[in-house]
Amino acid sequence: MISQSIKNNLTADCENCFGLCCVALPYAKSADFAFDKESGSPCRNLQKDFRCGIHGKLREEGFKGCTVYECFGAGQKVSRITYQGHDWRKQPEKAKEMFDLFPIMQQLHEMLCYLEEAMALKETKSIYPDLHDIYFKMEQLTNLSAAEILSQDIPAHRALVNELLLKTSLLVRSKIKNKKKPKGKNLLGAKMRHADLKGSDFRGALLIAADLREADLRLCDFIGADMRDADLSDANLEGSFFLTQAQINSAKGNDRTRLPLTLSKPKHWG
Structure with a gap:
């Protein structure tokens, strides 16, 4: 059965x-x-x-x-x-x-x-x-x-x-006023440390090896985003959606990275 x-x-x-x-x-x-x-x-x-x-x-x-x-x-x-x-x-x-x-x-x-x-x-x-x-x-x-x-x-x-x-x-994302849009979808290796990206649309974005340390990534749409080796150390992703554990596992981060409640910090983050 x-x-x-x-x-x-x-x-x-x-x-x-x-x-x-x-x-x-x-x-x-x-x-x-x-x-x-x-x-x-x-x-x-x-x-x-x-x-x-x-x-x-x-x-x-x-x-x-x-x-x-x-x-x-x-x-x-x-x-x-x-x-x-x-x-x-x-x-x-x-x-x-x-x-x-x-x-x-x-x-x-x-x-x-x-x-x-x-x-x-x-x-x-x-x-x-x-x-x-x-x-x-x-x-x-x-x-x-x-x-x-x-x-x-x-x-x-x-x-x-x-x-x-x-x-x-x-x-x-309509709750966020005056959103700062990321520059396109090709963000390979982009330098966005400390960036205020709250409420951004990262659907299908190439975020491979992007520097997102200490970035405000709350309430962002991450569906289909390629986050391999993106550095999320000290970043805040609380409330972000359509973000999978697999995407998080492919990224880098640390104990101070804040994730949506449904996701866990990978063991390899240390």
Whole structure:
């Protein structure tokens, strides 16, 4: 019997997954990964029990990219709900379908995660019925068969969700008057130390290695922002939204970095 916690969990539960992110997803040798891996090819560190053989020392072994990935619960959903606990090793004829489905389920669960966050905000009271309605429809979509999900127009669903997330962003950030807008979306290595960026729209922004030390980042929209190696030391991100633990894990910070209540300071921050 499948527990309700697995059905509704929007965070990764590796104990209930068949190591799908370690097989389905490709990656190239880089600062984030120690070697190349093709889609559908199991990582050489994946063990027979679907656990990572170097999980406790991924960063030291050159797999920083693994430590900042979040499937939003798609792994256990595909493993335990869609395929009812039958793994890809025991049914190789279903392996490719399972691997194709996993990244799509990840997208659907990510959208559910953002919608869930939007519904919890007091500023979205006026659009709550619309948020609830599309959340229910998206959740129903994730419970379809693999073939039915693979036949869906995911970009069309994402566009509908994004429209409501944009409205959410405007409702939350409208409280901030005289906002200082960041200069574009390409903020790679940008020097913004001490900057007053409260209420900024960082949707899809490249914040890689940006200097955000001691910056005021309250009530900012961070959906889709690339925050790898961005320095958030002593920065204040309280009240910021559409910010994931994976994004925080990819950044730098310290004990004085203030985060939204739903997020935790990574161990590697020291």
